[in-house]
Amino acid sequence: MPCEDFAASLWGGSGCLWRRRPPWAAYAGLGGGNGAGSSSLYRACQEVRRLTQCVEIAGLCHDVGHGPFSHSFEADFINQLRGHLPGAPYAHDACAGTDAGGLSGSFSPADHVAPKWCHEWMSKEMVDRLLGDIIDRGGQTEFEVADIQVIKTMIEGVDPKWKGPPSWEPIDALTRAAFDIVANKRTGLDVDRLDYLCRDSSLLPPQNSLPSPSPMRLLMHSRVIGGEICFNVSELHAVFGVFYTRYSLFNLVYLHKKVRAIELMIAEALREADPVFLWSEAVHDVDEFLTLTDEGLLRDILRHPVITGRQPLASSSLTTDHFEALQRANVLLRKVTHGRKSGDLYRVVSTANFGHDRNMAEIRDVCTPELIARLSHGKVHAEDIVLDCRAKKCAKLFKRLKYQKAAMDTSMCPFDTDAI
Incomplete structure (x- = not known):
């Protein structure tokens, strides 16, 4: 927008x-x-x-x-x-x-x-x-x-x-x-979110269609009152639709179990290969950061001379540990880029929902892979477990929005949200 x-x-x-x-x-x-x-x-x-x-x-x-x-x-x-x-x-x-x-x-x-x-x-x-x-x-x-x-x-x-x-x-x-x-x-209602919500909601297949936000309608019914961007109370449904679309996109797309499995596998591959390529150091240097691309990182791992056999390990600068890490990264990426079969991806074992008032940091501290592995009595190991904690704040942000009633002279006056 x-x-x-x-x-x-x-x-x-x-x-x-x-x-x-x-x-x-x-x-x-x-x-x-x-x-x-x-x-x-x-x-x-x-x-x-x-x-x-x-x-x-x-x-x-x-x-x-x-x-x-x-x-x-x-x-x-x-x-x-x-x-x-x-x-x-x-x-x-x-x-x-x-x-x-x-x-x-x-x-x-x-x-x-x-x-x-x-x-x-x-x-x-x-x-x-x-x-x-x-x-x-x-x-x-x-x-x-x-x-x-x-x-x-x-x-x-x-x-x-x-x-x-x-x-x-x-x-x-x-x-x-x-x-x-x-x-x-x-409130979380800004042009950044409106931009990607309009884009992503329009790309969903018909069976999962969502109402696309109408930014121009919201703009026509918004004013600044007391230093805050406020909306006419008549647009309450349209504003609610923005948060509903965002919440639905998180459930249907962004946090879909297969999407998250692929993201986590790619991230693990990058972490395995980082000691070789030192990508994480690029966050300190803008010029180096600008050289990082999706395709470039995948190519570095999948087409490394040692991995493809074009260069012997003995003549390379890789240590044995680095070579083994690069091999693990290569296996992970090939599962993602060449197969994408459910059997090759990380499998969701269990999910749990917490209220938005729960501290996610405390949950991560209490529910650790080590604890889960210990409770399994040796059936799984800590390194085989990935805890993916993501918080959604749509409801909490929606309550912070302020609305107004339109007066006869088309000016706006504050409106009590609790009265809705």
Whole structure:
């Protein structure tokens, strides 16, 4: 979904603050005519243009940090292999306590460090690489260093508890809402999710068809109130449909047992071969990271000279341990790429559902492969067991949404969600 459409819908167009004079114009000094009011309106419009530009770029760049095999590379390979990577700070580190580009106040999200590497951090590194050469160094362009920080903050998303700068200025409410367009950590309803939900729901076979979200309809019935993106209560069903489609896609596609089996087998093959190729080191270097592709990683394993017999092991730089690991990786990938028969894939033994209030980290600590192997009395070994814990937060996020009733003058007023 074009992010500029979202911005234009929320702000009444990228060229002006509102399409008509809002009722609070007198408070903001945005009245018509010449003088201070016109000057204030001009500055506000310039600020909106700047925000819109930042949202557009953030929307384009927010997922460029994904590695090969997308989320599986991040969750099942990098973080399973190495956990917290030294020297690779989590995205919040780069944002905490910094100014959000001077956009009517500063941004100070919760100062914390996540224990794992994430693709948002790499996306922000790439933004620095892509935009570093076109920033304003001599007044020749309108793109400034502060804009890069704003874009990076929009990509990562801000802490839901951050209310924005305390001010009566309407532009401050718009500024706070702008940081929820690409990555909305308050409700989870953002253009990132709308984009892949529209794409994936349209690709399902007819027997598993799902309602495709209607982004433009949602945009037409959304406004910024109190710094939050709110929706008309008449669109409650449409908003619910977005979360229903997302939940259904996770059940039918993303977490399908065969899909997860293939992802886990590929990730295990990558972990086995990593000591040979050192792919995990690429997360520290943007240039090296850009060389990683799905096809390239598979080719490195399946067509390695020693594996194909073109080079004897004795004349290669591989140790015996590395050669055996590469052989195991090759066997796993061939099961995935050449057969895909159910007998060759990992088999689901058991599943369990937990409420969204349960701490998944505690569950992983208690329910370990070692414990399961011990309880089996030797029938299985710990290395034969894979625990795949994935949390779905659709219901919890849906409760955070705010709705409004449309008044006679087409303006919006807050609406109590509990009354629905």
